[in-house]
Amino acid sequence: MNISSYVDEFMLYIRSSRGRSDNTVVNYAVDLSQFADYLEVAGVDSPDALDMDILRGFLRELSGYGLERTTIARKLSAIRGFVKFLVSIEILENDISVGLRGPSVRGTGIPRAVAYEDVVRMLEEGVAGNKKELRDSLILELLYGSGLRINELTSLNWGSVDANERMLRVDGKGDKVRIVPMSRKAKGLLEQWRSETAVRGCGTEENSPLLYGVGVKRLTDRTVHRVVTVAACRVGLLGVTPHSLRHSFATHMLERGAPLRVVQELLGHESLVTTQRYLKITTEHMKRSYMETHPRSGFGGR
Secondary structure (H helix, E strand, O other), rough: HHHHHHHHHHHHHHHHHHHOHHHHHHHHHHHHHHHHHHHHHHHOHHHHOHHHHHHHHHHHHHHHHOOOOHHHHHHHHHHHHHHHHHHOOOOOOOOOOOOOOOOOOOOOOOOOOOOOHHHHHHHHOOOOOOHHHHHHHHHHHHHHHHHHOOOHHHOOOOHHHEEOOOOOEEEOOOOOOOEEEEHHHHHHHHHHHHHHHOOOOOOOOOEEEEEEOOOHOOHHHHHHHHHHHHHHHHOOOOOOOOOHHHHHHHHHHHOOOOOOOHHHHHOOHHHHHOOOOOOOOOOOOHHHHHHHHOOOOOOOOO
16 A cells, blocks of 8 residues: 555544544645655655655755744644554554654744643642642732733732722733732632731731742742742643743633633733723723633622
C-alpha cells in the first residue's frame, strides 16, 4: 500500500473510533492530502521511507507559503496523529514525529487560558493546608474572580472594598479607576481575612493595605506570583501565572456569553478609551453581566 492508501485508512479510523468533530475530520483530510502530495513529489511512496528530515521538509515548505503559524501547527498535529496511527498498526516501529516542533503560536503575547476545572482545583486544593491558606485563597479568588492585574491586587486598600455590594474600586493603568465585582466566595474570604487581620493587630482602616506580608508591609508582586505558581504546581499545572488567571477570567466569561464590551470594561483595557464616548456601561449592567456569566459569581445571589 502507498502513503495515500494509509491516509485513507487513518481517516476512516478517526471518523469511526476517535469521536472527533466533523470540522477536525475535514481539516485532517485536507492537511494529510497536502502531505501525501508533498511526499509524491519528493518520490516518497512507502511509509518505510518516512523520517524526521522528511517531516521537517514539509513544515519548511508550508512556512515558505506564508501560512499562519496556527495553520501550520494544526497540520503538524494531523501529521503526528497519522504517524502514531502507523505505529499502532505496526507499519512503523518508532514514532518518528517525537521531538518534531512546529512554529511557535505564542507570538500574540496572550497567555493561555486555564481550564475552569483546573482553576477550581487550584482554588480548592492548591493552597489547602498551608500556613497562609486564608490569605492565599483570597489572592487566587480575587485574581481569577475579579480579573485583576497583579499590581492592582497588591495596591488594594481596605477602603477599596465595598463588601455589601460585592464591589472593588481598582486603581488601573494610567491612574484610571474602575469598579469591578467580586465573587461570593471572595466576599466570605474577605470577611474572614478582616477578622484575622484585626486579631493580628494589623490595620483595617481605609488606607491600610488589604494584603500584607512580612512585617505587616504591603504584599509584593513577587509574593503573589509565587503564591500562584506554587498553587498551580501543587495540582500538577505548569506555566500558570497571575496574568493567566486574569486571561482565564475573561475567556470563561466570554465562553458563557458575556458581552465583549462588558469584559473589556471589567478588565480596564485601554482599547476602550475611544469607544467610551459612545458606549457607556453602567455599574449595574456590569454587575448583572458578571453575576450571570462568571462561573464563581454566586449566580446572582449575595
